[in-house]
Amino acid sequence: MRCQVAIIGGGPSGLLLSQLLHKAGIDTVVLERRSKEYVLSRIRAGVLEWGSVELLREAGVGARMDAEGFPHDGTYLACRNRGFRIDFSKLTGKKVMVYGQTEVTQDLYAAREAEDGRVITEVDGVTIHGADSDAPYVTFVKDGQEQRLDCDYVAGCDGFHGVSRKTIPDNVLKEYERVYPFGWLGVLSETPPVSHELIYAQNRRGFALCSMRNANLSRYYVQCPLTDKVDDWTDQAFWDELKRRIPEEAADSIITGPTIEKSIAPLRSFVAEPMRWGRLFLVGDAAHIVPPTGAKGLNLAFSDVHYLYNGLVQFYQGDDEGVQKYSERALARVWKSERFSWSMTTLLHNFPEHTGFEMHMQEAELDYLEHSVAAQTSLAENYIGLPY
Ligand code: APR
Ligand code: PHB
Numbered sequence: 001m002r003c004q005v006a007i008i009g010g011g012p013s014g015l016l017l018s019q020l021l022h023k024a025g026i027d028t029v030v031l032e033r034r035s036k037e038y039v040l041s042r043i044r045a046g047v048l049e050w051g052s053v054e055l056l057r058e059a060g061v062g063a064r065m066d067a068e069g070f071p072h073d074g075t076y077l078a079c080r081n082r083g084f085r086i087d088f089s090k091l092t093g094k095k096v097m098v099y100g101q102t103e104v105t106q107d108l109y110a111a112r113e114a115e116d117g118r119v120i121t122e123v124d125g126v127t128i129h130g131a132d133s134d135a136p137y138v139t140f141v142k143d144g145q146e147q148r149l150d151c152d153y154v155a156g157c158d159g160f161h162g163v164s165r166k167t168i169p170d171n172v173l174k175e176y177e178r179v180y181p182f183g184w185l186g187v188l189s190e191t192p193p194v195s196h197e198l199i200y201a202q203n204r205r206g207f208a209l210c211s212m213r214n215a216n217l218s219r220y221y222v223q224c225p226l227t228d229k230v231d232d233w234t235d236q237a238f239w240d241e242l243k244r245r246i247p248e249e250a251a252d253s254i255i256t257g258p259t260i261e262k263s264i265a266p267l268r269s270f271v272a273e274p275m276r277w278g279r280l281f282l283v284g285d286a287a288h289i290v291p292p293t294g295a296k297g298l299n300l301a302f303s304d305v306h307y308l309y310n311g312l313v314q315f316y317q318g319d320d321e322g323v324q325k326y327s328e329r330a331l332a333r334v335w336k337s338e339r340f341s342w343s344m345t346t347l348l349h350n351f352p353e354h355t356g357f358e359m360h361m362q363e364a365e366l367d368y369l370e371h372s373v374a375a376q377t378s379l380a381e382n383y384i385g386l387p388y
Contacts, residue, residue, distance in 0.1 A: 003029045003118070005312060006138045006151040008126055008164050010039060010119055012101060013284035013301040014157030015108035018117055019059045020309045026316055029149055030119040031126055031140055033158075036109055039121075043188065043261055044101035046213055047072075047198070047295035049385025052302045053097045061107045068214070069099035075383065078201040079366040083247045085197070091373070091380040098198075100213050101298050128154050128167045132278035152279065153323075155308060159285040160270070168277040180267040180291060180345060181352055182206070185224040187238055187259040193218045194246075194254040200293070201246045202348045202366060204359075207293075208245035210254075221292075223349055226266060235259050267291035269342050271334060275327040281308055288334050290341035293348060299385055300337045304330045306388050333386060340382040 005021055007014045010032030018028045032039065048056075048069070056062045073089040088095050112119050123140040130136045131154060138149045156164020165173070193212035201208040206223035213219055222241050224233075235258060243251035270289040275282045284301030307330045311322025322329075347365055351358065369375045 001029065001147060002150045003027045004151060004316070005153045005155055006136075006149050007031070007155045007157055008128070008138065009033075009156070009158030009162055009286070010036075010109075010121060011157060011159055011284070012105050012108065012298055013286075013305055014155065015105065015112060015119070016055070016059060016302060017155055017157060017283065017305045017309060018119070019061060019108060019111050020055075020305065021312060022112075022115060022117060023058075023060060024309070024313045024316075026312060028118070029151075030112070030117070031123045031138065031149070032119065032121045033123060033126070035121050036119075040102060040106055040109070042102065043186075043263070045292055045295045045297060046098055046100040046211060046219065047299075048097040048099055048104075049299040050094050050096065051306070051385045051388055052299050055302055055306055056104065056107075059108075059111070061104075061111045064103065064107055065097065065099045068103070069097045070212075070214075071095045071097055072197050075197050076195065076199040077366065077369065078199055078247045078250075079363060080203060081247050082370070083199065083201075083250075084370045086369075086376050086380050086383070088380045088384050091377045092384050094384040096384055098212060104298070126158075126163055128156075128164065128280060131167060131280035134279075136279045153312065154280045155283055156280055156286045157283045160289055162286050164280060164286050165272055165282055167280060168272075168282075172274070172277055174273045176269075176271045176273075178269040178342070180269075180349070181226065182223050182349060183226050183228070183264045183266045184209075184221045184292060185228065185230070185233060185238065185262070185264050186219065186221045187235075188213070188261040189218050189220070189257050189259045190216055191218050191255045191257040192216055194250050199246060199250060200344075200348055202362060203245040204350065205241070205245050207349045208242055209293075210242075210246060210250065224264060228264060230262050230264055233262065238262070265292070267293075267345065269338055271331075271338060273327070273331060275304070275330050275334075276323075281326055283308055287330075288338065290338055291345045292341075293344040294341045294383060296337045296341050300334060303333050303337075303388055333388070336382075336386055
């Protein structure tokens with residue numbers, strides 16, 4: 001089998017890259033370890049930067065997002081009982097779109113299927129060969145049969161646990177990591193969201209976030225110790241804790257109900273450099289992880305896709321500058337999103353090692369944010385997404 005670009009991983013990065021390249025007349029094969037149903041059962045964040053919205057439209061997969069997504073002009077930050085709003089539209093002229101990652105992935109699968117895209121699911125043993133040569137290829141096992149896929153380039157879109165990053169030799173790859181000493185317990189509930197915009201709440205009991213998927217589907221999170229197990233948290237315990245952490249007005253008006261999903265996720269910042277080794281590129285979670293505070297994970301993956309897609313189109317037109325510069329360009333934006341996600345996490349969470357001094361720093365920063373247009377503009381321009 002042959003294609004121009006072999007794509008490892010059929011998550012949002014791999015599918016979007018495949019769809020964009022297809023539109024540009026570049027032929028791809030996507031190799032995904034899991035079934036499509038499994039990929040679509042993963043619940044992830046739900047806020048799209050406007051750059052991501054435009055990229056999805058460019059890929060021809062924006063119709064359902066435009067019909068069913070919710071453009072948000074701002075967000076609330078809360079500190080104990082005080083809340084204030086950051087007005088993205090007023091401060092930056094831009095907004096974000098609330099539309100779940102699961103929906104994005106579903107739209108991408110539908111588009112690839114409608115255009116007869118080659119997406120091979122449930123493959124095992126994916127191995128990348130000759131990435132540092134002019135003739136790379138990928139081997140894998142499908143239905144018990146080993147197969148070989150020859151290509152010009154390999155895009156490693158296979159997430160944090162994939163094989164692509166591990167293919168880059170240790171003496172080339174440099175990894176940077178920060179693991180946070182807490183997790184997020186998240187629930188989905190078929191109840192109307194408590195607020196029409198998100199609420200990020202700092203509280204001495206721990207951080208809380210009120211988010212949503214649609215008019216009758218709420219997504220809420222509370223910071224919890226990493227030692228907690230989902231089964232330790234009854235629905236009642238979750239709602240009680242959430243209410244203690246958000247401003248009273250929200251706590252009094254929140255509509256609670258049975259939860260339909262509950263999970264605990266750890267928080268991590270991670271970057272691997274470089275993001276290109278020969279003819280192999282790392283894209284999305286394969287190269288970097290951000291803590292979810294600020295909802296940058298998917299958006300950062302999509303900015304990688306943007307740089308790689310443009311570089312590959314340029315390459316097939318006879319100019320390899322974008323391919324050569326992919327890692328440098330992608331990483332410049334990656335580090336800025338890492339900084340924002342880390343600073344939002346540091347500002348809003350309780351850290352076991354914090355003393356009264358760090359707690360005062362957090363409160364002073366929130367107070368500054370509440371009263372300074374300059375500070376709000378900085379947060380807003382990062383939240384809506386830095387330019388590509
Ligand atoms: N072979 C083939 N596929 C693999 C392999 C492998 N060895 N290892 C992992 N995969 C697949 C996974 O099953 C998954 O479907 O690669 C896909 C990677 O998808 P994601 O983990 O969702 O990563 P990505 O597409 O980069 O998505 C961006 O940003 O912060 C996040 O939540 C956000 O998941 C989102 C991500
Ligand atoms: C979500 O809706 O799941 C969500 C929203 C914003 C975040 C993280 C998660 O910062």
